[in-house]
Amino acid sequence: MSQPNGTAPSLWLEGHRAPVPDEIDAVGLPVEGTLPPELTGRYFRNGPNPLPGTPSAHWFTGPGMVHGVRLRDGRAEWYRNRWVRTTEFTDGARFVRPDGTFDHAAVPANTHVVPHAGRILALVETGLPYELTPELDTVGPCDFGGLLKGGMTAHPKEDPVTGELLFFGYGLVPPYLTYHRLSAGGRLVESREVEVPGPTMMHDFAVTANHVVWLDLPVVFDMALARRGGGMPFRWDDAYGARLGVMPRAGGPVRWFDVDPCYVFHVGNAYEDEAGRVVVDGVRYRPEDFIAFWPSIGGESDPSAATVANAPVRAAATGSSRLHRWTLDPASGAAKEEPLDDRPVEFPTHDDARTGHAHRYLYTAAADAIVKHDLRSGSSAALELGPDLVPGEAVFVAAEGARTEDEGWLLSIVTDRAGQGSELLVLDAADLSRTASVRLPRRVPAGFHGSWIPDPVS
Secondary structure (H helix, E strand, C coil), X not given: XXXXXXXXXXXXXXXXXCCCCCCCEEECCCEEEXXXXXXXXXXXXXXXCCCCCCCCCCHHHCCEXXXXXXXXXXXXXXXXXXXXXXXXXXXXXXXXXXXXXXXCCCCCCCCEEEEECCEEEEECCCCCCEEECCCCCEEEECCCCCCCCCCCCCCCEECCCCCCEEEEEECCCCCCEEEEEECCCCCEEEEEECCCCCCECCCCCEECCCEEEEEECCEEECHHHHHHCCCCCEEECHHHCCEEEEEECCCCCCEEEECCCCEEEEEEEEEECCCCCEEEEEEEECHHHHHHHHHHHCCCCCHHHCHHHCHHHHCXXXXXCEEEEEEEECCCCEEEEEECCCCCCEEEECCHHHCCCCCCXXXXXXXXXXXXXXXXXXXXXXXXXXXXXXXXXXXXXXXCCCCCCXXXXXXXXXXXXXXXXXXXXXXXXXXXXXXXXXXXXXXXXXXXXXXXXXXXXX
């Protein structure tokens, strides 16, 4: 299959990424092994899924579809999948209106799905979240009582101490970056503009107990690409520079730290160490890796604007990201960088109870493995799935009354690379051993992010 512009294979529409044609329901799913009875709730996973006959021009732009598995008392009760019925999906509404203003409800809602304050929200960074029911019906767009005027990142952070949900939105026109805070009860209580030089694709951010960390990196909005339409109007730009910003959560100026040029889609976690430095762990693309990766999912690069795109450097590119650490010292203004692992990985996760606080473990997905990184010892372990299987993001679920950081399970949807079938894999996070596998009634396309949503405590 070719891209809609006919220039290259559409790899995001083939094999394990290929969209499914419809919505189905299934009950009484077969289970191998033993599902822990305390895993009673729902695992929801979001990702793009174009309608039949309407291929997307970029992997990131297809309409969102959420896949759900209901677990209860050691059983896998049901599977179902539903498109998120945004106004873009149901009515063909356009994000940019004829008068040039933005319709923030006209989005694909295809990147993440998270619970907060009794709501389940399907997210994409360009627009409003969409509320879903526990059965995956679409309630509608959520603007928190009219207070949210722009987009909401697909990577909000829930503070494990206060219960607040911290998030941001980026804009293609000023304001380019806005910080927001929801109360534990789901009320928008703060919105604050943050000054940055221009519109960049800021996919994620980090929080610590006292700070927010911004990723102001050189993948920029390009109006010429936007006018051409079809894909994602962002490209690498050497001239923009790369920096991380540390902003007090209580208010105050951002302290910016220049870093080596890179791009980061996903942060693992961040915290303040005993010396007051801000430590940020994430998966990092070198310039040559981003430039190699971006066209493979429908993006465009401008070699004339990227000095790293010359042949000798590009020959060393892998198109992959690796786990990396930045240590930012507000006292000295110095930024230290160091690789944490040399294996290509993505989708870092951790125990959400440690968001913003020191962590020992991160979990990532490699091409054919689920990896556990011990950041204290500097070692890693992996469950190798073999070349025919592709794991999705591994979501950590802590065991009830957990006494150690890795006491719990990892949930990951694993799909056959040829696109023939999928399973929900449940691993013991301590040693990556297989606890159970739920055979799903259909193939689930490789997607993006998901959440475990436990049943309310009665």
